[in-house]
Amino acid sequence: MVTPRKAAKRPESGGIPHLIKRLRHCEHMIIIIVVINTCYGWERGLVGVQFKPAPRGVRALISACLLVLWLSSLVAAAGIPAISTQQLRDQLGKANWVVVDTRLNDAFNGWKLEGVSRGGHIKGAVDFSARWLKVADKDKEAKLERALKVKGITPEKNVVLYDANGKDALEVAAYLQKNGFKNLYTYDVKEWAKDSRLPMESYPNYHLVVPAAWVKELIDSRNNGKPYRVFEVSWGKTSKEYDKGHIPGAVHLNTDDVEEAPVWNRLSDPRLEKFAADYGITADTTVVLYGGDPVAAYRVAAILKYMGVKDVRVLNGGYAAWTTAGYEQETKANEKAPVASFGAKVPVNRGYIVDPPEAKAILADKKGSKLVDIRSWDEFTGKISGYSYITAKGRPAGSVWGHDLADFRNIDLTMRNGAEIAAMWKEWGITPEQRVAFYCGTGWRAAEVLIYADVMGWKKIALYDGGWNEWSMSAGNPVETGEPKRK
Amino acid sequence: MTFHRRRSVASFLLLTCQVAALGLAVVLQYLSSRRMGVMRDLVFRRQVLEKTLLAPQIMTVYQFGLLLGAVVCLALLVRRAGAGQREAPASGLLGALVANLVALGLISLPAVERLLAYPVFVPAALIAVVLQYVKLLLWSVPVRQGRRGAAAAFGSGRPSGD
Numbered sequence: 001m002v003t004p005r006k007a008a009k010r011p012e013s014g015g016i017p018h019l020i021k022r023l024r025h026c027e028h029m030i031i032i033i034v035v036i037n038t039c040y041g042w043e044r045g046l047v048g049v050q051f052k053p054a055p056r057g058v059r060a061l062i063s064a065c066l067l068v069l070w071l072s073s074l075v076a077a078a079g080i081p082a083i084s085t086q087q088l089r090d091q092l093g094k095a096n097w098v099v100v101d102t103r104l105n106d107a108f109n110g111w112k113l114e115g116v117s118r119g120g121h122i123k124g125a126v127d128f129s130a131r132w133l134k135v136a137d138k139d140k141e142a143k144l145e146r147a148l149k150v151k152g153i154t155p156e157k158n159v160v161l162y163d164a165n166g167k168d169a170l171e172v173a174a175y176l177q178k179n180g181f182k183n184l185y186t187y188d189v190k191e192w193a194k195d196s197r198l199p200m201e202s203y204p205n206y207h208l209v210v211p212a213a214w215v216k217e218l219i220d221s222r223n224n225g226k227p228y229r230v231f232e233v234s235w236g237k238t239s240k241e242y243d244k245g246h247i248p249g250a251v252h253l254n255t256d257d258v259e260e261a262p263v264w265n266r267l268s269d270p271r272l273e274k275f276a277a278d279y280g281i282t283a284d285t286t287v288v289l290y291g292g293d294p295v296a297a298y299r300v301a302a303i304l305k306y307m308g309v310k311d312v313r314v315l316n317g318g319y320a321a322w323t324t325a326g327y328e329q330e331t332k333a334n335e336k337a338p339v340a341s342f343g344a345k346v347p348v349n350r351g352y353i354v355d356p357p358e359a360k361a362i363l364a365d366k367k368g369s370k371l372v373d374i375r376s377w378d379e380f381t382g383k384i385s386g387y388s389y390i391t392a393k394g395r396p397a398g399s400v401w402g403h404d405l406a407d408f409r410n411i412d413l414t415m416r417n418g419a420e421i422a423a424m425w426k427e428w429g430i431t432p433e434q435r436v437a438f439y440c441g442t443g444w445r446a447a448e449v450l451i452y453a454d455v456m457g458w459k460k461i462a463l464y465d466g467g468w469n470e471w472s473m474s475a476g477n478p479v480e481t482g483e484p485k486r487k
Numbered sequence: 488m489t490f491h492r493r494r495s496v497a498s499f500l501l502l503t504c505q506v507a508a509l510g511l512a513v514v515l516q517y518l519s520s521r522r523m524g525v526m527r528d529l530v531f532r533r534q535v536l537e538k539t540l541l542a543p544q545i546m547t548v549y550q551f552g553l554l555l556g557a558v559v560c561l562a563l564l565v566r567r568a569g570a571g572q573r574e575a576p577a578s579g580l581l582g583a584l585v586a587n588l589v590a591l592g593l594i595s596l597p598a599v600e601r602l603l604a605y606p607v608f609v610p611a612a613l614i615a616v617v618l619q620y621v622k623l624l625l626w627s628v629p630v631r632q633g634r635r636g637a638a639a640a641f642g643s644g645r646p647s648g649d
Contacts, residue, residue, distance in 0.1 A: 235523040255523075260531045388524060389531035 008242075063287070080173045082186040085192060090126055091158065099125040099160045102168040103189070105414035106211035106316055107121040109455070110202025113211065114164040118193040121200030122162065126151040126232055130168035131324065132411045133175050143411045148179075150420065155180045203418055204457030208301075209316040211274040212325040215288055219249060228286040229337075232319070241292045245329035247322055250335055253279060253289075255296050258303050263470045264442040266303050266353065269346040276307060276346075280337040283308045283344040290315035290322070294413055295405065298448035302463050308348025310446050314451060317414040351462055354437055356471065359464045362437050363398040369435040371464065372402035372425075374446040379468070382481030387441050392472035394481040400428045401484070402438065408452055418456040421474040432458045439464035439471075494625055501618045501625075508611040527537060533606040535596035539608060549594055549613065556616065557587035579623040586619040 083091075091097040101108045101121045108127045112119040121127065128151060132144060153159060159181060161169035169186040176184060178272045192198050218228060231253040232242045242252045257275050259266055267275060281287055287309055289297035297314050304312045315321055322331065347353075354362075362369040373379075373395055379386040379399045382394035403424050408416050422432075430436060436458065438446035450463045471477050518525040533541070567577050571642045590612035593599050599608060 238522065262534050264527070273556070388528045 006077075015282045020128040053307055073268040080161075080170065080184050080186050083187050085187075085195070086196070088122075088160060088187055088192070089198070091160070092122070095157070097158045098151075099161065099162065099187075100151075100153060100172065101125045101127045101189075102161050102163045102172040103165075104131060104211060105129055105410060105412070106206075106209070106214075107164070108417075109209065109316070109415065110206030111211055113213065116164050116193045117189055118196070118200050119206070120200045122189065122192055123163070123199035123201045126153065127410075127417050128153060128172055129410070129412070130163070130171040130413075133171060134324075135412050137411055140411065142177075145179075147411070151417070155182065158183040158185065160187055162189045162192075164189050172448070203455045205455045208313060208451060209454050210288070210313045211316060211414055212321045212327060214313075215247065215290075215315055215322070216325070216327055218286070218288065219247070223286055226286065227282065227284060229287065230288045231282060231290075231297075231300070233281070233289050233291045234293075235296065241319070243331065243333070245323075246319075247290065247333055248328055249334060250290075250330070251279070251334045253300060253471065255299060258300055259470045263466050263473070265305070265355075265465045265470065266443075270294070272303070272307055273342045273346050276304075276309075276342040277340065278336060278338050280339050281309060282339055282342055283310060283348065285309065286311040286313070288313045288315065292319050293443050294318040295448050298451050299444045302353065302443075302447035302450055306347045306349050306352040306463075307342070308344045317412050320413065348436050353465050354462045355464075356466060356474070356477070358462070359396065359437060359439070359466075359471070360477075362435060362464075363396060365435070366398070369437075370430050371396060371399040372428075372430055372436055372438045372446075373399050374402050374405060374449045375440050375442045376404045377401065379441070381483055385468075387469070390441060390469050390472065390480070392468075394472070394479045395468065395470050396439075397478035397480040399439070400430060402428065402430060404438075405448060408449055415452050415455065418452075421452060422457065432456075432460075435460040435462075437462040437464045441467050442469050443467050494628075497625055498622050501622050505615040505618050508614045512604050512607040512611045515607050516602055519603040529603045529606065533603075536606045541609060546594065546609075547608070550591060553591040553594075553616065556620075557584055557591065560584035560587060579626040583616075583619045583623050586616045590616045594615045604639075 037461075088099070092099060099122055104111075104113060105127065107113045107116070107119070108121045108125075108129070110119045128147065132147070137143060139334070148154070153176075159176065160170050161176075161184060163169040164187075166188070173181075173184050173186065193200060215230070222228075229246050230250040232246045232250045233253045233255060234237065234241060235255045237254055237256075239252050242250075246252075257279075266272065274280070279305065281304070287301075287304055289301050290311070291297045294314060294317070297318070301312050301314050317324075359371055362371045375386060376384075378384045378394050379393075385391060385393045407424065408421060410416055425431070436453070438450050438453070438461070440446040443463060446463055446467065450461055453461045472479065515525060515529065519529055520526070539545075560580050564577060564580045564584065567580070593612040594609050599605060602608065
């Protein structure tokens with residue numbers, strides 16, 4: 001273990017000033033309120049229920065225990081040494097060191113947030129966002145443990161946790177300490193970003209998936225006079241989630257307005273033009289899409305990009321990203337604001353979505369192209385169809401497994417680390433030099449993965465819209481089942 | 488349990504089945520606007536059944552059969568009323584007449600045909616009519632002869648005449 005003799009002193013780390021600064025954070029105020037209430041009890045509780053204060057001795061004991069627990073977590077986290085920029089440079093890339101970005105996923109992807117002068121992450125760093133620790137998920141602990149393992153964050157390594165706000169790294173440090181990690185260091189990434197000679201990387205098209213702060217700024221500035229629309233995307237003429245609360249100004253977009261039975265493909269090109277005009281979308285409109293589950297937003301995003309909308313954005317992490325950021329929510333429903341026409345001949349980006357002839361051509365080109373299955377392993381091998389309305393089981397003969405959608409998301413529904421995605425695909429012979437078309441059952445899961453591939457800068461990508469549903473409808477299409485032979 | 492009570496219980500069970508069949512159709516119609524999977528499944532089922540059980544020729548057969556059933560029930564009712572008999576199974580005949588007419592409406596009305604759960608409404612309506620005929624048969628067995636007739640038809644396990 002390296003002892004940082006000349007460790008850079010972060011003004012925020014260590015000592016009573018830092019502890020006092022942390023008192024401002026809400027979660028610690030809540031603990032103080034609990035302690036006070038435990039001592040003095042409640043005179044009136046909920047309707048019809050009255051809580052009586054506990055006996056004095058018990059109250060004192062409980063308060064003392066809570067205070068000790070809280071202080072110990074702060075002290076333990078505050079005691080983590082900082083590492084200097086030079087030392088970090090020296091250790092970067094070594095097998096027994098791992099550098100971890102604890103900021104928001106958006107910052108890791110490339111967005112300049114929290115005053116950092118350059119966007120993106122330190123080259124070679126992995127991500128483990130402090131926000132993941134706060135997600136409400138019934139399998140949270142198992143998922144976080146799996147993430148640590150996959151990213152190579154293990155107790156025997158030296159772990160450098162970096163952030164830009166002095167808080168995220170300490171939160172992750174406290175979590176890691178509880179899981180037996182000892183060799184922890186913190187680092188302020190602003191120092192690294194200031195020096196342009198130090199390598200940072202971001203995804204080529206990180207701007208496609210946006211943080212909540214960007215959407216807030218867009219709405220507040222009204223996009224500086226340029227046209228924009230915000231849509232909450234989900235299935236149905238009405239949406240309970242939309243009614244409960246949505247981004248101010250957002251309009252509900254029903255996915256049935258972009259696709260049709262029985263294949264559930266996108267509408268025909270003339271009908272897509274009409275759909276866009278009805279929803280007030282032109283080729284020059286900045287369109288922001290989001291949903292409770294972001295998959296519907298990605299589905300529409302892929303279709304809008306195919307149509308030729310130049311500026312399509314999806315809120316990274318879905319509506320939860322907006323509510324977690326603490327921004328205002330609106331419950332009043334907003335009406336569509338139609339425009340005269342879409343302003344371009346659909347499709348402008350013809351190759352972004354493909355149909356059976358192109359899918360067959362991709363399958364025929366075994367070396368240069370891949371038809372990638374974004375369904376579960378059981379669906380891919382033909383054990384199940386995955387849908388009550390698709391009876392056939394199996395896959396187009398010659399397609400390869402690209403992993404199920406769950407493998408592309410972090411626990412907070414944000415986009416998974418691009419390097420990990422690329423590694424998953426490389427295992428199945430899927431590389432960016434190839435022409436790659438993604439498909440699933442009816443084009444939803446594959447659309448989300450398509451946008452992620454776009455974010456990562458993959459160029460020759462497409463969505464095979466009809467997916468297994470359309471492919472299996474035609475008796476002449478070759479089909480296979482069972483586990484494929486891995487090369 | 489007396490024959491009459493057994494008959495009542497059986498009748499109640501048949502009514503429950505009728506309500507369940509139609510209730511299922513109503514529930515699925517309700518869910519079709521709230522769950523995408525339910526909606527897509529109903530669309531798929533309609534697509535499949537339109538080639539078989541819901542084919543236009545088969546639907547004509549259903550409509551003809553229901554109309555015929557309604558006419559027969561009406562004729563029997565009128566005959567009973569004319570002969571001055573007011574006992575069961577006049578109520579059974581009336582129930583069968585109503586069931587036939589309701590089923591005919593459910594499978595023929597354009598408003599119902601447009602519903603997503605139409606492929607469920609049609610079999611539910613036909614099941615309800617068939618069960619109504621079963622109830623009619625049940626109530627057509629006279630009570631006085633019931634004990635002996637019931638023992639033969641329903642197997643009470645008791646010696647007759649007690």
